Amino acid sequence: MARRRNPFDIFGDFDEMFEEMLKEFENMGPGEHESGPFFYGFSINQRPGEEPEIREFGNIRPESGKIEIGERKPLVDVFDTDKTVQIVAEMPGIEKEDVELSAEGRELEIKASHGERKYHEFVDLPADVDIDSAKASYKNGVLDITLNKIQRPSRKKRINVE
Template sequence: MVGIRKRKDFFEDFGSELFDNLEEMIEALLEEMGDSVPFVYGFSIIHRPGEDPELREFGNVPEYPQQEENFFPSETKEPLIDIFENENMVHVLAEFPEIEKEDILLHATGQHLEIKVLGLSEYTEDVDLPVRVDPKSAKASYKNGVLEVTFRRCSEESPVEIEIN
């Protein structure tokens, strides 16, 4: 038969070089880690018909007092806040999913932006701005759960309330 070649398996040579020293590498890593004990944490939910769900923690992490109000995360979630600046402007971006625009209050000074969320879960954050800004130049918008506040750089210091578009 002319023209028939046996295809070489890609994985034939792949494992031979790469995994020759794998066991030695793992042992060296374990020695570097020392006698630290890995931790395990989790919870299980048991729901029997006609009863309330039962939550059980398990693992080898230190135990904390189990108070039902602390067991579940609070309704208030801290937003992710990013600050960007360029030569003329300072931009503050904050994520507030599931919050209505009407529930957000903003107050600014030349060095700070105060963000208040009202409603069922109240939240306040005082954001330190990296440079002095003109609080009267603030423009704020809120769309799809993202608050954006933009300032011009300046040296003015009086507090100003900001209207959200």
């Protein structure tokens, strides 16, 4: 008989995904999972008046039904202020020399590789930014990037009606 799901159980799907991941680990042969660590997570961010944003991070891709180890997706937070856009990415286990950043339009690409540890993520920026203003620092596993917004002067113009 099928189990009835409690409509108030918002984590039911996550429980099922976690159980599937554990089964995959149990079915692996010796030595197949010694290249860890394995991690998967998500962050939920909700701004007032907007729908919640759910972002995944980690080096396991459970959506395929199998455990696929690859590049890690760092946990990334984007802060939109009046004059700047700040991006904070958690990428432990690398050196600042390992980080590559590039930006085009409203997209920032973060790449880093140190030994077997690899990170890669595309970040959608919430505003147009001045790429030449970019400042980045990496300390204690945290990458901090600040970009100035492009300030477009607003001007008033009279429009003739024909």
